[in-house]
Amino acid sequence: MIKPLITVENVSRDFGPQPALKDLNFQVDQGEIFGIIGPDGAGKTTLFRIMATLLLADRGEVMMDGMDVVRDFRTLRKHLGYMPGRFSLYQDLTVEENLNFFATVFNTTIKENYSLIKDIYVQIEPFKKRRAGALSGE
Incomplete structure (x- = not known):
């Protein structure tokens, strides 16, 4: 049996009255290639920040390699890397x-x-x- 690498269950995150994620559910198995696409404002960055332990979900649970992103954030941060598309690189460096x-x-x-x-x-x-x-x- 293949063990899930990522499990997202009923994850929701609101910014004021605006929902960024609403009851999101998916699973990514080890060795699987999985992409997340969508228009601006669809919640992709919010989801990745939650998965990278940088933002808390309002509801739901995210497991990464069997570890809870809230409870096990210190351990996960030793194994995860997150580089957002904006403001992440020093612009004057190559x-x-x-x-x-x-x-x-x-x-x-x-x-x-x-x-x-x-x-x-x-x-x-x-x-x-x-x-x-x-x-x-x-």
Whole structure:
């Protein structure tokens, strides 16, 4: 039996009178490729912030690799990384310089963990010398 890697059950989050997420349910199994798409305001960023232990859901439960994102947030933060699309990179540094900087924040290097990031790194490698401020945001 395949153990779920991510389980989201009845997750809701409101910002004032505006619901960002309402009774969201899904499961991602180990080895499964799963994407979350939707228009602006659909709740994608809110969901990822909840999953990354940066925001609390108003209702519901999120489990990541068998750990509760609220109860086990300290342990999860040692295994999770979250980089939002906006305001996350130093605009005056290149992509490569940003990657190196964030690696050093976590006491590692790109070279040391290349096997873990290779699939993504090869996709961004053509842009590694480009300043982050010059990257497309669309």
